[in-house]
Amino acid sequence: MSAFPQNHWYVAAWSHEVGRSLLARTICNEPVVFYRTAAGEPVALADRCVHRRYPLSLGKLVEDEVECGYHGFKFDCAGACTFVPGQDRIPRTARVPRYSLVERHSWIWIWIGDQEPDLSAVPDAHWLDDPAWGAVRDLTYSPFRHSLLMDNLMDLSHETYLHAGLIGTPEIARTPFTTTVDEENHLVRFSRHMSAVECPPFYAKSTGFKSPIDRWQDVYFEPPSFWVNNVRVAPHGVEPGPNGDDSGAAHVKILHGLTPETEHSTWDFWAVVRDFALDDDSVGDFLLAMNQDVVQQDLDALTVLEQVVATEPPGTQELSVAIDAGGLAARDMMRRLLS
Amino acid sequence: MSAFPQNHWYVAAWSHEVGRSLLARTICNEPVVFYRTAAGEPVALADRCVHRRYPLSLGKLVEDEVECGYHGFKFDCAGACTFVPGQDRIPRTARVPRYSLVERHSWIWIWIGDQEPDLSAVPDAHWLDDPAWGAVRDLTYSPFRHSLLMDNLMDLSHETYLHAGLIGTPEIARTPFTTTVDEENHLVRFSRHMSAVECPPFYAKSTGFKSPIDRWQDVYFEPPSFWVNNVRVAPHGVEPGPNGDDSGAAHVKILHGLTPETEHSTWDFWAVVRDFALDDDSVGDFLLAMNQDVVQQDLDALTVLEQVVATEPPGTQELSVAIDAGGLAARDMMRRLLS
């Protein structure tokens, strides 16, 4: 049994990372080499030559084919071998696995699993390149297991303690929230609507709002790989209009693509998108820098926690409480994906 | 079965190391966080939050309680949880193990084991802060197993070879010694009395004595954790008086608290105490620096030896000879403590 849910889409790369050179990246324990054809199509092949297992990513791109750096075997973008040194005949079995990719809204998704890829199952992350939104983005290599990052994102009460002074305020841990398991859409949702609370620096500097504010976190997680926090901040008392107009508020979405690299490491593709100050790059720069600080705090904490859980005997007890409702629901859904 | 003798006292820290901040230290494979209450009492708790196993030592001390740095759980100095974020109710099982400590003569001892701590079993190390003695002290993190350090200390013939020029002289390995197993007091003792021998720099510079000297080593080890070498050096022929007066000699005690960190690493708390030149700090400075050099030589040798024994097949043969009598007796007593 694989350690990771199979037959799902995972974010493999930002569009700008894949070009006319070879990019090596391990996804769900599988070594993959990425490149882009001359026509612009992204390609992903198993990063091991069929001959002696040398990483293809150490070879070179020759037109739209990959040439192995050790003995010169060549493979086309379907993974078929097109050249064997020292002989004309290409053995029938000379091919490397090819991965299905979908490139959308600046993310390149990869399908991990043996079944036919389901194009309708690619999560919607259109805000990443929607002109109505301004996006800043990053990729954080995370030396800890996927489940630790998932636990972290599914319980934002930790913002009060781990991210105090950036996005954390005392009210987060204090405010009740609701958790919903949406079996039909295969989502876990949680909502925390805070009223008349302190405006943390993250939002104070970017929106100009002053405390007290109303601050909503409406999160959903689409296991195994896609997480969105829909944030609404507004001066206290400003409500959305009956016709859906909410121009008195600022909206931010924080997106994470969570892709296991190995059982003990994770690629964290994240972005912060906003519907205000679209012309003001300094706001984007500020949100990027501040979220990098937040992510770094999580990175430091979870890197330690990985060492803890990796060395503890299996079955070591945890104590779960009310704030863990979202995390436990997500774990449960993940468990079902793995069975 | 634990790899370490249970229901014993181990030196956990020097008094000055534990204060109003959190100190993380692993003892016998158990992660522990130490701090001192506002009233000055040392406290030791398991260094793992009961919630998601985050090290409490990465949180902060709030009055006399520890607040977890991840989600804000709080624990008092008995290990009871006093705050859970997002709810008022404290679950009955929300507590972390607390360790019994005894603070004496500048050492903080910890009780490892499930039985009731036996206060009468704390080894006597009163010379560490006895005004009749002058002490210098250090802590050496030792990346090798407890048994290698025990073997080392139980056979001082190695001073001739490994510590030549510091405390080693040719006569040590050459001089017969006696070994006694004191079952009643649970001790292994050995004595080596050298007569008319060379005075090594360690004692020549600190006492001013010139060769030849009489030099006695009366060692006892109280397994698993406490070792004392009672040294008497005197000009050759100067004997203790019949009434116990021995003011013509200089007395030094070398103390080691041997505390396993893991199966492959050890905390070595050590001190050199003397009954002469109490007002002359330069003598203490000299003894400290010179013993640091001696300990460093052992550290270098045993770090190599750890690599050797860790990679050799179990059951690799050793050859024991007469000089190993003390070490073998100590190993035997340790084996009984573990069974």
Added chain:
Amino acid sequence: MSAFPQNHWYVAAWSHEVGRSLLARTICNEPVVFYRTAAGEPVALADRCVHRRYPLSLGKLVEDEVECGYHGFKFDCAGACTFVPGQDRIPRTARVPRYSLVERHSWIWIWIGDQEPDLSAVPDAHWLDDPAWGAVRDLTYSPFRHSLLMDNLMDLSHETYLHAGLIGTPEIARTPFTTTVDEENHLVRFSRHMSAVECPPFYAKSTGFKSPIDRWQDVYFEPPSFWVNNVRVAPHGVEPGPNGDDSGAAHVKILHGLTPETEHSTWDFWAVVRDFALDDDSVGDFLLAMNQDVVQQDLDALTVLEQVVATEPPGTQELSVAIDAGGLAARDMMRRLLS
């Protein structure tokens, strides 16, 4: 069962490496200490004191004996203990294993295995100090398994890709070759004779020949440890004379002594010998530097490949093709040596 063929000679050191100090080197997983007696004889003993397993190589050479640096045990060059600290009696079992060595032509060979060493089985490497040849030599510590280096040397088609610009040209991978298994002499041979081909920098600068040249590679491997590539380069069309005279050609031999250190690392003793420009040191310097570059390219590639094969599940498929004939024959012979 050992991971390495037993009862064979392996190159242990260059003659100049072994002198009047102690050299530690692991051969086929066995820690060995080397030194030379005052009379100039090389000696190899197991690098572990019989007493407490301390590496003898950390002690010192006293006349022709090794004194352990921990407790002073001494061993003569037959491995017999000659001194035990603290006692006069030497236990009968106090000895360390001694290894048989043969020193020939600047290589010191060691016999690994329990059987009597077979002096007739030392491979012939006389070119290393034959006055008719000029030699340059090196030792490359190779952090990968013996089999990867063997595969590499048994299939020189990789020169075209991995060593392009140094010794690789397009014709190598393209030219057919013959493979022979010489069971009687326990050798695998392969020959590739290229006619009217490009002269790579390695030979162009050293011989002065210009393209096109004829270039022959006549390789033999004597498992488990000795590999020779007999190279003949000549201006195109220049043939050896009927009487064996071949003075219109330049001859180079590339020798490798392949000695496993552990299952995952290898000592690569190599030399380049030539029968031309014997008086011109700059030619030797050039061949040395250029072959170091070639070896470095292999080192980089095989270090990566070791990581790949060490982490892949056992039984991962390879695809072998015509160019692998030599490598497969060598693997087969190695397999028989191990059974």
